[in-house]
Amino acid sequence: MDVKHPVRTTEKTLALIEELRNRGPCGVTELTQGLDMGKSAVHNHLTTLQKHGYVLKTGDEYQLGLKFLEVGGSMRKSMEFYQIAEPEVKSLANETGELANLLVEEQGMGVYLMRSKGEEAVDLDTYAGRRTNLHTTALGKAILAHLPDERVEEIIEHRGLERKTPRSIGSREELFEGLDVVRDRGYAIDDGERLEGLRCIAAPVKDSTDKVLGAISVSAPASRVSDEDLHGEFPERVLSAANVIELNINY
Amino acid sequence: MDVKHPVRTTEKTLALIEELRNRGPCGVTELTQGLDMGKSAVHNHLTTLQKHGYVLKTGDEYQLGLKFLEVGGSMRKSMEFYQIAEPEVKSLANETGELANLLVEEQGMGVYLMRSKGEEAVDLDTYAGRRTNLHTTALGKAILAHLPDERVEEIIEHRGLERKTPRSIGSREELFEGLDVVRDRGYAIDDGERLEGLRCIAAPVKDSTDKVLGAISVSAPASRVSDEDLHGEFPERVLSAANVIELNINY
DNA sequence: GTGCCCCGTTCTCCCATCCAGAACATTTTA
DNA sequence: TAAAATGTTCTGGATGGGAGAACGGGGCAC
Numbered sequence: 001m002d003v004k005h006p007v008r009t010t011e012k013t014l015a016l017i018e019e020l021r022n023r024g025p026c027g028v029t030e031l032t033q034g035l036d037m038g039k040s041a042v043h044n045h046l047t048t049l050q051k052h053g054y055v056l057k058t059g060d061e062y063q064l065g066l067k068f069l070e071v072g073g074s075m076r077k078s079m080e081f082y083q084i085a086e087p088e089v090k091s092l093a094n095e096t097g098e099l100a101n102l103l104v105e106e107q108g109m110g111v112y113l114m115r116s117k118g119e120e121a122v123d124l125d126t127y128a129g130r131r132t133n134l135h136t137t138a139l140g141k142a143i144l145a146h147l148p149d150e151r152v153e154e155i156i157e158h159r160g161l162e163r164k165t166p167r168s169i170g171s172r173e174e175l176f177e178g179l180d181v182v183r184d185r186g187y188a189i190d191d192g193e194r195l196e197g198l199r200c201i202a203a204p205v206k207d208s209t210d211k212v213l214g215a216i217s218v219s220a221p222a223s224r225v226s227d228e229d230l231h232g233e234f235p236e237r238v239l240s241a242a243n244v245i246e247l248n249i250n251y
Numbered sequence: 252m253d254v255k256h257p258v259r260t261t262e263k264t265l266a267l268i269e270e271l272r273n274r275g276p277c278g279v280t281e282l283t284q285g286l287d288m289g290k291s292a293v294h295n296h297l298t299t300l301q302k303h304g305y306v307l308k309t310g311d312e313y314q315l316g317l318k319f320l321e322v323g324g325s326m327r328k329s330m331e332f333y334q335i336a337e338p339e340v341k342s343l344a345n346e347t348g349e350l351a352n353l354l355v356e357e358q359g360m361g362v363y364l365m366r367s368k369g370e371e372a373v374d375l376d377t378y379a380g381r382r383t384n385l386h387t388t389a390l391g392k393a394i395l396a397h398l399p400d401e402r403v404e405e406i407i408e409h410r411g412l413e414r415k416t417p418r419s420i421g422s423r424e425e426l427f428e429g430l431d432v433v434r435d436r437g438y439a440i441d442d443g444e445r446l447e448g449l450r451c452i453a454a455p456v457k458d459s460t461d462k463v464l465g466a467i468s469v470s471a472p473a474s475r476v477s478d479e480d481l482h483g484e485f486p487e488r489v490l491s492a493a494n495v496i497e498l499n500i501n502y
Numbered sequence: 503g504t505g506c507c508c509c510g511t512t513c514t515c516c517c518a519t520c521c522a523g524a525a526c527a528t529t530t531t532a
Numbered sequence: 533t534a535a536a537a538t539g540t541t542c543t544g545g546a547t548g549g550g551a552g553a554a555c556g557g558g559g560c561a562c
Contacts, residue, residue, distance in 0.1 A: 001301070001302045003298045003299060003301075003302045004298070004540080004541065004542090005291075005294075005295045005298070005520090005521090005541080005542090006295070006298070006299045006302065007260060007264065007295050007296050007299040007519090007520070007521095008518085008519070008520085008549095009258060009260035009261060009519080009520080009548090009549065010260060010261060010264045010296060010299050010300070011299060011303070012549095013258065013261045013264065014303050014305070017322070021322060021325065021326075024329070027509070027510075028509080028510060028511085029508080029509065029510080037550080037551095038550060038551050038552070039509095039510080039511090039550095039551090039552090040256075040511085040512080040513090040549095040550060040551070040552080041549070041550045041551080042550095043256075043510075043511065043512090044256045044257070044258050044549075044550075045258050045261060047254045047255070047256070047257070047511095048254060048257045048258045048261050048262060049261070050252070050254075051252045051254050051257065052262070052265050053358060054265070056357065056358070060509070060510060064322065064326050065326075065357060065358070066323065066326065066327070066355075066357050066362045066364075066380065067323075068319050068320075068322040068323035068326060069319075069320075069323030069324065069326060069327055069362070069379060069380035070323070070362070070380040070381065070382060071268070071272060071315065071319040071323070071380070072317065072318075072319035072320030072321070072322070072323040072324065072380060073320065073323065073378045073379045073380025073381065074272065074378065074380065074381070075272075075315055075316075075317065075319060075320060076317070076320055076378070076379075077378040078275070087368075090368070104317075106307065106316055106317050107304060107307070107316070111317045111320070111321070113317075113320075117338075117341070127324045127325065127327070127328040128320060128324040128327075128379070129317060129320035129321035129322070129323060129324025129325065130321065130324065130325070131321060255511080255512065255513090256512080256513090256549085256550090258548090258549070258550095259520095259547090259548065259549085260519090260520065260548080260549080263520095278538070278539075279538080279539060279540085280537085280538065280539080288521080288522095289521060289522050289523075290522090290523095290538095290539085290540090291520095291521060291522070291523080291540085291541080291542090292520075292521050292522080294539075294540065294541090295520080295521075298540095311529090311538070311539060
């Protein structure tokens with residue numbers, strides 16, 4: 001991203017936020033390390049962010065506040081796709097007893113909008129807002145399969161095709177072959193590619209013009225997803241949920 | 252909040268974010284109005300934020316991205332209180348079939364960490380990240396009742412005691428009387444104070460040193476909460492959920 | 503108790519940099 | 533086809549950001 005006239009002061013503030021996020025609660029001096037700013041500058045930025053609620057101070061330690069959740073939460077709530085999909089993701093989680101997820105694409109990355117845990121659900125390291133490379137999950141592949149080819153090219157150009165595990169996708173050819181399959185059968189599968197022993201089934205959600213809005217999925221341990229279920233009951237339920245969302249979006 | 256050396260450039264960026272949040276997707280010129288900045292300045296800030304993922308551009312329109320949800324979501328996930336309370340809030344929603352909520356205090360305001368809808372749940376205007384004045388909800392009163400008196404004084408000093416409806420708390424005396432009651436019986440109630448016909452029951456969650464960490468609640472239409480239930484089954488369930496959380500936090 | 507060190511905070515002045523305003527490139531409107 | 537929007541780029545001058553030094557206070561060693 002080539003910006004002609006970046007606001008350097010703002011970039012310093014954003015770098016500070018990132019640093020604070022990685023380190024967790026800490027003092028001014030500790031933050032200064034690795035930030036290419038002096039103590040007074042860091043202090044000025046911190047107090048400014050505190051004044052506006054983005055940063056909290058307890059004793060001599062600073063940390064990020066929940067203001068980010070406020071802004072992010074209100075953005076999410078204002079998304080029609082989220083509002084309509086939310087109850088269906090919950091139903092899917094309750095029906096299957098497993099972990100159900102909702103993903104959208106933003107700037108070439110997948111962003112989890114929500115996750116809902118059924119009775120037996122495994123606890124993954126995902127959370128609302130979490131980003132992943134699209135090619136590494138069933139959700140992402142469901143989305144990629146329904147984006148224009150040139151967009152997919154752009155994305156792999158920009159975000160790469162890093163392999164998470166030996167079994168995961170790592171080349172352009174593998175990816176496009178996989179996406180063909182996804183388009184043919186209507187749903188995407190991750191059989192241990194991201195995490196050994198974890199199976200995910202995902203379906204795209206499209207609007208009335210066939211543009212993909214996002215994807216919905218179920219994740220479960222392989223021990224509870226038989227080979228028949230992997231191409232039977234699970235895709236059926238996921239596709240059904242995706243279909244309900246599509247119907248509600250298009251009235 | 253009196254900041255000695257505020258970073259004015261950062262404050263401009265934050266003002267722009269707020270403006271963009273209120274207006275939703277819009278162009279540079281529209282944003283410029285009501286921001287006391289020229290077109291070029293607004294443009295510079297927007298492209299800088301875009302470069303770092305906080306702002307998205309589609310066509311000629313700019314809007315906030317899900318980066319805020321990413322930062323906020325990771326903050327929330329890192330909170331022990333949220334991690335432990337989350338399943339209990341879900342259980343509470345499922346058992347009662349109503350809307351269950353989790354609130355923490357930050358800078359004198361209540362912040363919803365999550366909400367979980369049961370089968371019959373009403374749909375309120377709350378969402379994860381949403382802020383409210385503490386004195387206007389059962390959740391807030393449950394928290395206030397277990398903060399030191401001087402802290403409560405500070406908060407009403409700083410945040411005021413605006414009445415939401417004629418029935419809601421609007422004076423210092425009313426508030427402290429109410430908090431006494433909450434302490435005595437162990438839970439807080441909102442009987443139509445915030446919204447006509449809505450009843451909420453909330454209980455505080457405290458750690459082993461008796462410090463209040465947050466509060467958990469159920470909200471339901473008055474038609475489904477009889478006068479007996481209001482001081483019977485509902486508080487019982489809410490207190491039980493709060494108790495489970497406390498046990499799990501203190502090991 | 504004393505001295506030392508390290509922390510967060512404040513101050514000041516110089517230089518980086520932010521940005522008004524004008525110019526340019528496109529698109530929309532009349 | 534002209535006029536009036538829009539987003540984007542450019543430039544120099546005033547603004548204000550922040551390095552470095554100084555201050556104040558809390559904690560630790562001895």
